[in-house]
Amino acid sequence: MDKNVIISVKGTQSTDDQVNTITEFVTEGKYYKRDKAYFITYDESEVTGMSGTTTTLMVLDGIVTLVRTGSINSQFVFQQGQKHISYYDTEYGSFTVGVTANEVDVRIDDNGGEIRIGYQLEIDNNETGENDFWMSIREVGHLNDEHNREH
Numbered sequence: 001m002d003k004n005v006i007i008s009v010k011g012t013q014s015t016d017d018q019v020n021t022i023t024e025f026v027t028e029g030k031y032y033k034r035d036k037a038y039f040i041t042y043d044e045s046e047v048t049g050m051s052g053t054t055t056t057l058m059v060l061d062g063i064v065t066l067v068r069t070g071s072i073n074s075q076f077v078f079q080q081g082q083k084h085i086s087y088y089d090t091e092y093g094s095f096t097v098g099v100t101a102n103e104v105d106v107r108i109d110d111n112g113g114e115i116r117i118g119y120q121l122e123i124d125n126n127e128t129g130e131n132d133f134w135m136s137i138r139e140v141g142h143l144n145d146e147h148n149r150e151h
Helices: 144-150
Strands: 002-014 020-034 037-043 053-060 063-070 073-078 083-090 093-109 112-123 126-139
Touching: 002 037, 063 093, 073 093
Parallel strands: none
Antiparallel strands: 002 020, 002 126, 020 037, 037 053, 053 063, 063 073, 073 083, 083 093, 093 112, 112 126
């Protein structure tokens, strides 16, 4: 299985003083399966401030690993109820980040689906607030409205 897909992403960051930052974008990417793991990969853009970076998500047994390579290099592991120490390497320097996933909801199969992750980040042992990440994966050319127009 190796598909061209449309990926919709919405990220929300909420700080203790209730300031919300919302990032939304739609992009094309690849969706494939190797052994029992699903992979979603796409190129970041100016919208996310990470132009020149490729993002890959690996999903296996309810654990989502997000890897970024390029202008930013990082790896985050999202496992419900667990804290993982990750790294974040940018042109401005490197630091470690604690990632605690409160919710990891994976609903994907060979046709695509959705991933939702609720998590907290700690940078230098300081919490940065609540984060919510939602992703939808759907195969190019298999959108319901496109299908209805063609037939």
